[in-house]
Amino acid sequence: MSVELIQARIKSVMRNLPPLPEVTRQLLLVIGDEDSSAQDVSKVLASDQALAGKVLKLVNSSFYGVQQEVTTISRAVVMLGFTGVRNLALGFGSISALQKLGGDLDMQHFWAHAVANGAAAQIMAPLANRRTDPEEAFLAGLMHDIGAYVLATAVPESYGPILELPGPKRMDAEREMCGMTHAQVGQGLLKFWDLPTDFTKAARFHHDIAQATDPEQPLTGLVALADVLACVHGGDFETTISEADLEKLVAAVGLSMDNILSTLQGMTAKVEGMASFLHISGVQAGAVPSGPQHQNHTCVVVTTDDTRREWSSTLLRYMGHSLFSMEELFNHAPGSEAVDLVLVDPQCMTAAKFTQLMTFLSSLEAGICLLTDYGAAVPPAAEGLPRLPVIFSGKQLEKILVALPV
DSSP states (O other), X not given: OOHHHHHHHHHHHHHTOOOOOHHHHHHHHHHHOTTOOHHHHHHHHHTOHHHHHHHHHHXXXXXXXXXXXXXXHHHHHHHHHHHHHHHHHHHHHHHHHHHTTOOSSOOHHHHHHHHHHHHHHHHHTTTSSSOOOHHHHHHHHHTTTHHHHHHHHHOHHHHHHHHTSOXXXXXXXXXXXXXXXXXXXXXXXXXXXXXXXXXHHHHHHTTOHHHHTOTTOHHHHHHHHHHHHHHHHHOSSOOOOOHHHHHHHHHHHTOOHHHHHHHHHHHHHHHHHHXXXXXXXXXXXXXXXXXXXXXXXXXXXXXXXXXXXXXXXXXXXXXXXXXXXHHHHHTTOTTGGGOOEEEEOGGGSOHHHHHHHHHHHTTSSOEEEEEEOTTXXXXXXXXXXXXXXXXXXXXXXXXHHTTSOO
């Protein structure tokens, strides 16, 4: 199919996008009016029994974890606040509108990744240097890849294979296919729905490091970093970010590595709670990833780069593996014989040093893999060794571990 024909089909879908439900638009108007009261909001919400029922179900689910059952809309409005009601209405409304598009592709991985992003963004929101409303962060994370849903609906036969590509290649393939990316399409959809500018920018620029690190766009930065952690947590998508850009992003959001680890650890419970949101919304999301579930291995990270060591060690700890220091390994300290896997960073040493290291490691029974940034050159002696990106998921690591000698 030609680029022109694909673009025509996408534009046709965009022209015929279903609007947000009427009750959602009414709620946005009422909540946007400074003179509105909780009673006004409750009245609009109660006018749509389906939406009111979904809100009550969600408020009483593990998503919020309330101690006492909420039985009335007025009580739910007071508990959630205007911003919370707005975000829930937008969440339910956007999913309802998307479902009317139909489509032939299985989008279970899409929704699982969307929920993981929302979970990470919500957890990080109170920790960031520029505070963002956690419920707003959740909604922005949930909808960050909404353009991919539109592309999958418009041209499933062309876009299906693109969804299977590794992360760094996906957006290039989108541009080649139709001259635009899912981020651009997503921004167009959210603008069509008249969503707040912060949401449209998060959808458009979560892959743009210059925009994501702009101090005037804290929500975009949160969603961009949440996208990385969602890839680590679920493993269905690979992150597109480079090591250098990730450093800039973490610094811009203002999180420490302890914050990153606590976010990853908190995502499992949060994602399970958010499964309630998808279920109540009527989305068939399949099994929502619950984080790493691997046999414990003892690993060594060989690098002189502090940032790479910190990231890889944090990810390995999150995935339940034990760490052994490279200094103890080189000195044959007690316990070195139990090392299962050595992650080697070839970018921090000369080719001669790398060859010397390989000679030493060949005397061990441990597996070896390279820890490299995307596109980085490696010494000739490294050819044939398995590779992990600096930011890796449990699924990527598992492919290395299953090949280890028993």
